[in-house]
Amino acid sequence: MRNVDERDATGGFGRFFLPGPTEVRSEVLEAQAQAMIGHRGGDMHALVAELQLGLQRVFRTERPVFIGTCSATGFMEAAIRNGVRRRVLCLVNGAFSQRFHQIALACGVEADALEVPWGHAHDPVQVEHALSEGRHDAVTVVHSETSTGVLNPIAELSWVVHGFEGTLLLVDSVSGLCGAPVHTDQWALDFVLTGSQKAFALPPGLALAVASARLMERAAELSHRGIYFDLLEQQRSLDRQELPNTPAISLLYALRAQLRAIHEEGLTQRWERHRQMAVLVWNWVDWMRDGRGIPISILAAPPYRSPTVTCIRLPEAITGPALVQRMRARGFVIGAGYGKLKNETFRIGHMGDHTPESLELLLEALQEELVGR
Numbered sequence: 001m002r003n004v005d006e007r008d009a010t011g012g013f014g015r016f017f018l019p020g021p022t023e024v025r026s027e028v029l030e031a032q033a034q035a036m037i038g039h040r041g042g043d044m045h046a047l048v049a050e051l052q053l054g055l056q057r058v059f060r061t062e063r064p065v066f067i068g069t070c071s072a073t074g075f076m077e078a079a080i081r082n083g084v085r086r087r088v089l090c091l092v093n094g095a096f097s098q099r100f101h102q103i104a105l106a107c108g109v110e111a112d113a114l115e116v117p118w119g120h121a122h123d124p125v126q127v128e129h130a131l132s133e134g135r136h137d138a139v140t141v142v143h144s145e146t147s148t149g150v151l152n153p154i155a156e157l158s159w160v161v162h163g164f165e166g167t168l169l170l171v172d173s174v175s176g177l178c179g180a181p182v183h184t185d186q187w188a189l190d191f192v193l194t195g196s197q198k199a200f201a202l203p204p205g206l207a208l209a210v211a212s213a214r215l216m217e218r219a220a221e222l223s224h225r226g227i228y229f230d231l232l233e234q235q236r237s238l239d240r241q242e243l244p245n246t247p248a249i250s251l252l253y254a255l256r257a258q259l260r261a262i263h264e265e266g267l268t269q270r271w272e273r274h275r276q277m278a279v280l281v282w283n284w285v286d287w288m289r290d291g292r293g294i295p296i297s298i299l300a301a302p303p304y305r306s307p308t309v310t311c312i313r314l315p316e317a318i319t320g321p322a323l324v325q326r327m328r329a330r331g332f333v334i335g336a337g338y339g340k341l342k343n344e345t346f347r348i349g350h351m352g353d354h355t356p357e358s359l360e361l362l363l364e365a366l367q368e369e370l371v372g373r
């Protein structure tokens with residue numbers, strides 16, 4: 001049996017399939033070990049300028065991209081503080097979208113949850129119906145629900161939300177962006193945020209986001225923006241090619257290295273690689289069930305499956321945490337179910353810099369574990 005710490009012929013990469021944090025290539029880890037620069041001088045201006053260009057291409061936007069040295073949850077809070085005037089409709093279909101609702105309540109705005117069962121996606125028609133009551137000035141949604149592997153139809157939802165004047169769409173694409181297509185400007189997203197440790201395949205600790213002009217206008221009218229997540233402050237700093245406060249400079253080095261690699265591969269190629277990895281997992285689950293008689297199934301329905309994470313239902317004989325333990329003994333890291341799905345499911349994070357080839361090795365090991373029992 002191999003141990004996770006043993007490095008094999010692949011250079012050790014390709015064994016860590018947690019749906020966040022994801023595996024980070026050694027080049028990216030090493031990029032962090034560079035000397036400090038002042039955060040108010042020319043070195044920082046050059047760094048921020050390069051990061052802006054790379055990030056704008058990743059977000060498919062011409063707007064500035066905010067860089068927060070906090071985890072993604074920080075920018076979920078920023079979305080609420082800067083984007084909600086009075087009452088927000090929170091689309092809830094899993095643990096992270098539920099958290100968005102809780103953050104809204106904790107920030108002191110009125111918030112209603114529109115819940116659909118975990119494993120389901122949100123239906124634009126149902127959202128339209130909920131908004132027609134005319135009570136909400138913003139909507140939160142999670143693009144790729146990391147707890148269930150569901151991908152919400154963001155473009156369609158944006159179309160519906162923007163049918164209601166003065167209603168903003170706030171999108172958590174933490175496990176989507178960089179792995180699943182996101183067209184910030186074309187889809188007219190008012191706020192879209194992500195974190196560094198999912199499909200970006202960076203160490204945890206950075207939050208990234210884009211705000212529409214409409215959102216920035218609203219933010220200027222609001223008095224509950226606070227300090228640390230005040231997007232006007234972020235904007236003022238970016239105008240000077242700086243970040244507010246002292247940023248995590250080492251993480252910015254990692255981001256610079258990874259952006260160069262992402263654009264070398266090509267963003268659409270990166271999306272395609274993620275699609276291929278997802279299809280590999282989906283076909284494997286079907287084959288295990290129909291070909292090998294192992295009763296496993298994918299929680300999310302086919303048109304709404306995330307290309308970055310798959311949540312798989314287990315037979316009663318084995319729990320998520322037990323399977324995680326067994327795979328660890330084989331030298332692989334996968335995720336147990338999340339929240340209330342902890343025992344009955346497990347999750348594979350097929351995102352970031354993983355490849356179909358390394359994923360196949362994982363699936364072979366999983367197969368031995370599930371069939372061999």
Ligand SMILES: *Cc1c(COP(=O)(O)O)cnc(C)c1O
Nearest residue numbers: 020071072073096146174175195
């Ligand atoms: C991981 C994740 C978060 C939380 O990110 P942190 O960096 O831990 O704050 C939020 N939303 C989704 C969809 C996630 O996958």
